[in-house]
Amino acid sequence: MTTSGGHSGSHRGAGVVAERIDDAPTALVGFARALAAAGVSVCSTRTATFLTAAAALRYDEPGAIYWAGRLSLASSPDDLAIYDAVFATYFSLDPEHDQSTVRRQAPVLQASVPLTEDSESREEPKEDSYALPPVVRARASAEEVLRNRDLASLSRAEKQEMARLLELLRPGLPERKSRRRRSHATGRIDPRRTVRAMFAAGGELAVPRRHRRRTRPRRIVLLIDVSGSMAPYADALLRFAHVVARYRPNASEVFTIGTRLTRITRSITMRDPDAALRAAADTIPDYSGGTRLGEVLHAFVDRWGHRGTARGNVVVIFSDGWERGAADELAEQVARLGRLARAVVWVNPHKGATDYAPVQSGIVAVLPHIDHFVAGHSLAALEELLDVIRHA
Structure with missing residues (x-):
């Protein structure tokens, strides 16, 4: 790949970004656009997150770029295969330096770290390493994650699950007061029912009958x-x-x-x-x-x-x-x-x-x-x- 500096060569992983640090954001935005063209739902917010994550790590490390993009741009398991293929093509990985090599060089972020004394006594990472510190993760259910996903970005399997979740909704629709009234322990005095009760009691004053307006949807x-x-x-x-x-x-x-x-x-x-x-x-x-x-x-x-x-x-x-x-x-x-x-x-x-x-x-x-x-x-x-x- 030839840069504006005039030199060219074969680079592995994110070496295409390392050629000129000033051009790194442009190259990363191009990678996000390539993912979008391949069918991955990539929006401007995800792209900005990707650039922030890559800047916090190191541009010249393939593992850092790989994981920064995978965690910020791939929104579902269906996107992972597409992501790996586009990453290998865009950054021109050599056959012997494939995605598995990148993953081994990248920090392991998939496993949760138990809160034990052993975890506290582990060796601290070196200062020049881009590895992130251990993160304690709280597992969220698949349904909870799906509740906040954009409906336009769902895969076919997720759309089927979303259809099931939509059926579980229980709408509480608004109501309005009707002109008709019904008897009730509280409310305005019902003259007709009160007079009927007085006649039934031989003219004696009875307890006033009351009524309230009904509600209708x-x-x-x-x-x-x-x-x-x-x-x-x-x-x-x-x-x-x-x-x-x-x-x-x-x-x-x-x-x-x-x-x-x-x-x-x-x-x-x-x-x-x-x-x-x-x-x-x-x-x-x-x-x-x-x-x-x-x-x-x-x-x-x-x-x-x-x-x-x-x-x-x-x-x-x-x-x-x-x-x-x-x-x-x-x-x-x-x-x-x-x-x-x-x-x-x-x-x-x-x-x-x-x-x-x-x-x-x-x-x-x-x-x-x-x-x-x-x-x-x-x-x-x-x-x-x-x-x-x-x-x-």
């Missing part, structure tokens, strides 16, 4: 963006809608939005979730298409909102806010919807990223007109969404 309306930019999250969000709709079939409405408005309430309430998703997919004509949120919400408010579907109820919109139409139209329709609904909740999966900023024209337009702006990128975020809906 408040309707939940889910509008799920199924455009191309939301396709990685569509399956999990539709399964979430299935859980909500099955919990209160008579108090839930589910629509998909993209270039058209499609009501999928009937299909999504089928008992089997896989059958429900297949039926919904057959109903949706614009899956993974474009986005015209303003026009679609206009159609929803005109056709469904004023008829009572949204009036006094909680409307949840799942969308990243990418709008091909006019942002002013979108803002106007969300404002109309906000005047009808009890609360408007906007769920953007990208809000879960640490470096997210609401700069999309659609998001900027609707923020003044919504009541809650939350993330929906993971199972934990969807659980928090249920809590927002419950108290809306």
Whole structure:
């Protein structure tokens, strides 16, 4: 490999980075991009973590670069084989200096260190060694790790496990007071029942009867963006809608939005979730298409909102806010919807990223007109969404 200095040669492991320390960050960013091109879910946050870890170690040590990248860029066991192959290709490892050699040179980070006196009396590592000090790890269950994983980065096996975990959700939907009343030990005096009790007692004044207003479930309306930019999250969000709709079939409405408005309430309430998703997919004509949120919400408010579907109820919109139409139209329709609904909740999966900023024209337009702006990128975020809906 030839550098700007003019010399070239064969390097092992991270030697390509060691040629010029000034170019090391550029080379490491290129490696992260190569992993992303190979199918590994690498975001800017993981790349920044990789650069920080590599800087804390030594650029000229292959083991240090290998483990810094493996621990920060490989997010699932399915990524390890791809990571090893891309690492060997990108850093031009010689056949006799393969990944197993790199692993042997790298610090052993996989085993936990027991808290015993022997561990305290072990020999301290040398100052010039890049080996990290022993770390005591707390083991987390696979389900707990999966709860915080981004839904768009899951492998096929993890998606199946996520589908099982979504079925275990127990929504606590909001309630509203009904006009009807029922007898109760406390509350306002019920004149009719009190007078009847007096007649039954021969005109004697009886203990006043009381009643309170009944409670009824408040309707939940889910509008799920199924455009191309939301396709990685569509399956999990539709399964979430299935859980909500099955919990209160008579108090839930589910629509998909993209270039058209499609009501999928009937299909999504089928008992089997896989059958429900297949039926919904057959109903949706614009899956993974474009986005015209303003026009679609206009159609929803005109056709469904004023008829009572949204009036006094909680409307949840799942969308990243990418709008091909006019942002002013979108803002106007969300404002109309906000005047009808009890609360408007906007769920953007990208809000879960640490470096997210609401700069999309659609998001900027609707923020003044919504009541809650939350993330929906993971199972934990969807659980928090249920809590927002419950108290809306």
